[in-house]
Amino acid sequence: MRPGPQQAGATIQVMRDESTFRVKAGLAQMLKGGVIMDVVNAEQAEIAERAGAAAVMALERVPADIRRDGGVARMSDPVLIKGIQEAVTIPVMAKARIGHFAEAQVLEALEVDYIDESEVLTPADEDNHVDKWDFKVPFVCGATNLGEALRRIGEGAAMIRSKGEAGTGDIVEAVRHMRRIRSDIRKLTVCDDMELATAAKELQAPIDLVRGVARDGRLPVVLFCAGGIATPADAALMMQLGAEGVFVGSGIFKSDDPERRAAAIVEATTHYQDAERVARASEGLGGAMRSLETRKLDEQQLLANRGW
């Protein structure tokens, strides 16, 4: 190793700021253009990693099973999370119940890379979300509109995903939420200062964040989509609608050929603007997950309504 000019290579004892918001939101920047896959064990995590997942999301049951089996859905068993962490080198995220800060503390103690305070699990608090500023580990949260997204960011979320309707394999809610968030943002960009104050009131969102969105024309954190993605074309659709990356839950491991479908969704997420590539990626994947039409679900079966 040839030393550089100014005695470089010497140890610099740096002053180190850990877990700044920039560091927390920065990991989401590195996940952009990627696919984050739900996994329930180490074996699935390995399949996801081999297929090109940018990260995996550990949870007790995939949303389709939560829907089918009912009951209270909770944080995953730490043994499974540790097994997943040992099995892969990509980031490992894990879900905690809305408002369940003790589950979040456990996940932080396990050193997961991101905590998803998720409506897919049964909420623990019907009034309050976790105070995410309290944590060193960054949080991702779901949102159905801009106000909800900014409330979560105000609470410390460092990444947002549109909620969609998890476990259905029906893309319609993901489209609705992504379009809603993006159109809410566009509307802010043409407001004057007085109107922004009113918009903040109507969105029930912090005024500073509303001003920032109006100025930048985007959220201050990375925006992924989730809930209902089952095919490569679904991923390409969401990316063209403005998602910066994709979460896939039941869509992979509830399909006929998880490994191929996972790789195909990764490919379509990279080449979302190239229809020929998306077409090729879509070929011969076998059956998609068993799907549910969201429109035919009862109000109380909807997960996206959880969180406030």
Place this chain on the structure above:
Amino acid sequence: MSVQAAGRLRIGVLALQGDFGAHAQMLRELGAHAVEVRVPADLQGLDGLVLPGGESTTMTLGIEREGLAEPLREFARTGAPVFGTCAGMIMLDREHLGVMDTRCRRNAFGRQVRSFESPLELPGIEGPPVRAVFIRAPWIEEAGEDVEILASVDGHPVAARQDNVLVIAFHPEIAGETRVHELFLAQVAQRSGV
């Protein structure tokens, strides 16, 4: 280097996955023409290339899928400046593309809870230290004779140069820090005779 001069430079940014958008935006703000690279044909006519941060496993698989490994090596062999950050630094090492005589240790600083930012002195950069953001960052575990180490953290190299290739383990592009990209563009401009 003037903004006008940089405007003639075509810089590719590997866009398989990761924060390529932040790099492209910074390069554009500095006056260069940024081109997203997803397939080998995208490498044509470029004056320089950036390999961004992202997930190194995802990026490795993407390079394989697209048949980009040899075209990327070939591009680096022409002597055109190449700049790798974080996962990009890993892609260029012996165990990946083999463009640089280094071996990187992935996630060397630990999981996300150990991610950090700190001021860092870099030779060739004037003014206050660079605000270096390290996210699940690698470091250089081994480097050959021809590799010049530019900066280290806790004794571990996090910035280095070998001929036309510059690598750093951190992310100036998400900290609004333009000076490392300016350094890279100056190198491109010099080679392209702009």
